[in-house]
Amino acid sequence: MVGFHRTQSLLSCEGVPLDTVADAVGTPLHIYSRAVLLTRFRELDVAFVDYPHDLHYAIKANATLAVVREMRAAGAHADANSGGEIDVALRAGFSPDQIVFTGVGKTHDELVRAVTLGVKAINAESPGEMERIDAIARAHGICARVAVRINPDVDAGSHPHISTGHRSNKFGMTAARAHAMVTSMAAREHLKVVGLHVHVGSQITSVDPLRLAVAAIVDLATTLAAEGIALEHLDVGGGLGIAYQPGQATLTVDEYAAAVLTAVRHTGLRLVLEPGRWIAGPAGVLLTRVVDLKAQEDGRWFVIVDAGMTDLIRPALYGAWHGIDVVAPRDGAEIDCDVVGPVCESSDILGQARRLPPVAVGDLLAVRDTGAYGAIMASNYNRRPVAAEVLVDGNDWRVVRRRQTIDDMLQWDE
Ligand SMILES: Cc1ncc(COP(=O)(O)O)c(C=O)c1O
Structure with a gap:
């Protein structure tokens, strides 16, 4: 199957369930079909x-x-x-x-x-x-x-x-x-x-x-x-x-x-x-894990994830809208939420006023249509290492850009 789709309820890219890759490579992670x-x-x-x-x-x-x-x-x-x-x-x-x-x-x-x-x-x-x-x-x-x-x-x-x-x-x-x-x-x-x-x-x-x-x-x-x-x-x-x-x-x-x-x-x-x-654009998603859930005063939630504006700056830069899917949705009542990153800026929002299936810490989300002007606009702000990138081909996948390490990031410093 071409592209991103659900097998049973699990979000996959071509023949590869997205959770398999996230478990192996970690998050945040850009995945391309x-x-x-x-x-x-x-x-x-x-x-x-x-x-x-x-x-x-x-x-x-x-x-x-x-x-x-x-x-x-x-x-x-x-x-x-x-x-x-x-x-x-x-x-x-x-x-x-x-x-x-x-x-x-x-x-x-x-x-x-x-x-x-x-x-x-x-x-x-x-x-x-x-x-x-x-x-x-x-x-x-x-x-x-x-x-x-x-x-x-x-x-x-x-x-x-x-x-x-x-x-x-x-x-x-x-x-x-x-x-x-x-x-x-x-x-x-x-x-x-x-x-x-x-x-x-x-x-x-x-x-x-x-x-x-x-x-x-x-x-x-x-x-x-x-x-x-x-x-x-x-x-x-x-x-x-x-x-x-x-x-x-x-x-x-x-x-x-x-x-x-x-x-x-x-x-x-x-x-x-x-x-x-x-x-x-449509060939990529950004995979990210929920790191915290925080109730807002109005009954909505902050879903705080490990990807932020350093991995996808389009929402902060242009107010751009990207679809956000839960990779393995749980049963239960949907929640109203803002999906936000960990960067120390209030503009670090991946999706505002969203309705998602219930999520828990550790769940995986996929931010859609991030194949263009996504990874390439990454930065090291907050000294955050640049995410890994994976290319999926049918039932196979491989890391085509490894995750940056702290040593990579600091190697230019005196
Ligand atoms: C000169 C030039 N050519 C091509 C492109 C690609 O544009 P797009 O990604 O919208 O197809 C751009 C992007 O703005 C550009 O500046």
Whole structure:
């Protein structure tokens, strides 16, 4: 069975009961389903099958090497957002010509690395960055492949912290500025403008922001083509949202593909997509054990667990909602509760105002849809070691990232 489901009443991942893994590895623990990762990758790929495209898995969503390797084996290319993510991509087996490099504020060293590796495209975020790429390429006697990131001034409709395409956001540049820049730099010997890039945010659940974003780069590509500047690809970024809450309205992959392809098809340009959350989010859960139960004055409970904002920061950072399931539910009356972590911050809440089956100290809970922007956003705050990660494949499972030890954590200290 693909993904997370109940066998009898026990929550399992594929053929593996979750309590077995928690007993063996301890908690907190991130668990990923290989089948979900691969199924979702293929579903997205198939939606674009009748148009030339490359799915560049957004490593930022989940950069655990085993996960990134699965993506490469499935046929993905890579989207890196830092020098570190370029290294993850290379170690996972991607070749430089399969990597696009995005990110506001790329350092000199990161640009040197990307230029000398010869990545498929450096998505340039500003005229200054284009000049720096040009200077580096000239100094090394190479021609750098660049794409220009457009900020189309679009409201993504998602949380402001994960919206990137409004004019007040730091990302990209206006189409007018990009146009002027590309035409003035088109003849440079050491720069080749190969594409345009847009990414207006993450967890986008309606089609309009994506349609407007794609239209912005299609319009500019069409203008440039008329002026004799031919591009190779259009990079429409990531952003496709998932349903964190039961019944939450989202776009289907087919609706997404239809919107993108309707806008892009007439250009004939190869399509680059940078999906992250849609592939990895539903492939993971965070397993955590109840360490205490405390009655609140209003009759509700604090269910205090051993995972917190250091293991999953999305609720504290964005007010994000994640489903929470009891792995082996007990019989009895449900309780009203807040599921909170042990970190010394009142924002350390994994789920507020929840109704759960009765729980006792030692019971296991599974926080759902944590495969993207979960483990990768972990921190050592409160000197808490980073959780282990497990990949389940059918009836088998293995630790793909061991739990950090106190010695690991302190090894950088004097
Ligand atoms: C430039 C870029 N590409 C791709 C992504 C992946 O987005 P998502 O995980 O929403 O698909 C992001 C994330 O915000 C991003 O910043």
